[in-house]
Amino acid sequence: MLKLCEIRKSYRGHLALDGVSLLLQPGVTGLLGPNGAGKSTLMNILTDNLLPDSGEVLFDGIPIRRMGKAYRRLLGFTPQQQGLYDDFTGRRFLSYMAALKEIPRKDIGGEVERTAGLVNLSAELDQRIGAYSGGMKQRLLIAQAVLGDPRLLIFDEPTAGLDPRERVRVRQLLASLAQERTVLVATHVVPDIESIADNVILLKSGRITASGPPEELIGRYAPGATLETVYMQLFDKEVESECAQTEE
Numbered sequence: 558m559l560k561l562c563e564i565r566k567s568y569r570g571h572l573a574l575d576g577v578s579l580l581l582q583p584g585v586t587g588l589l590g591p592n593g594a595g596k597s598t599l600m601n602i603l604t605d606n607l608l609p610d611s612g613e614v615l616f617d618g619i620p621i622r623r624m625g626k627a628y629r630r631l632l633g634f635t636p637q638q639q640g641l642y643d644d645f646t647g648r649r650f651l652s653y654m655a656a657l658k659e660i661p662r663k664d665i666g667g668e669v670e671r672t673a674g675l676v677n678l679s680a681e682l683d684q685r686i687g688a689y690s691g692g693m694k695q696r697l698l699i700a701q702a703v704l705g706d707p708r709l710l711i712f713d714e715p716t717a718g719l720d721p722r723e724r725v726r727v728r729q730l731l732a733s734l735a736q737e738r739t740v741l742v743a744t745h746v747v748p749d750i751e752s753i754a755d756n757v758i759l760l761k762s763g764r765i766t767a768s769g770p771p772e773e774l775i776g777r778y779a780p781g782a783t784l785e786t787v788y789m790q791l792f793d794k795e796v797e798s799e800c801a802q803t804e805e
């Protein structure tokens with residue numbers, strides 16, 4: 558279980574996270590928020606790539622700063638920028654990533670086959686990544702995150718730019734991975750999270766505006782509607798008032 562306590566982070570005086578506290582439990586948690594809300598900052602802190610100014614991230618009660626490598630082994634991350642090597646085959650890419658994750662050399666072959674099977678890419682493992690579709694590339698990135706069987710998986714915009722069929726596929730994949738793991742998915746594609754999230758966190762201006770299971774949030778903010786309507790209710794008010802100010 559991952560716990561964030563009162564996380565604050567500023568960039569040169571600009572407050573990006575303003576006292577964020579939350580609990581991540583097994584299952585899918587969706588992280589939603591408009592541009593600039595602080596999602597990437599939060600993910601960078603969770604993945605131990607950025608230090609908060611104050612506050613603490615605890616994994617099973619232990620501060621992640623103290624866990625170092627042991628924490629990294631528990632963690633799989635798929636960043637938004639797809640830094641894939643087009644000339645590599647899927648197999649070479651996964652083997653390379655497995656070596657970076659310090660998976661023992663004797664286990665790498667089996668681990669590559671296992672994770673490719675999970676994302677349904679076994680038949681395409683020896684093709685060049687340059688020949689993969691957008692959806693296949695995303696599934697390869699998911700396989701990379703699952704190498705070494707981490708308990709905690711963090712995905713940044715995993716369905717962005719995918720066609721509807723691949724979106725459904727990736728969604729189902731995330732839901733199946735979350736049966737035994739803690740999965741955090743940051744996205745702007747609200748319907749993609751609504752059907753699979755056990756919990757949703759709505760972040761605005763570095764603060765949690767609301768959180769809870771999708772059906773609870775819908776009941777509270779937009780009875781009978783969808784999570785997308787909740788998102789609009791909570792976030793578009795600010796857009797409207799900003800526009801009104803501009804017009805004045």
Ligand SMILES: Nc1ncnc2c1ncn2[C@@H]1O[C@H](COP(=O)(O)OP(=O)(O)OP(=O)(O)O)[C@@H](O)[C@H]1O
Nearest residue numbers: 568571572573590591592593594595596597598599
């Ligand atoms: N390296 C940085 N230096 C200065 N300001 C930054 C830096 N990174 C983020 N910020 C600012 O911090 C705030 C939060 O940014 P962040 O990237 O975490 O938001 P986000 O929710 O991930 O946005 P997006 O959805 O656009 O990716 C924004 O106002 C952003 O401009």
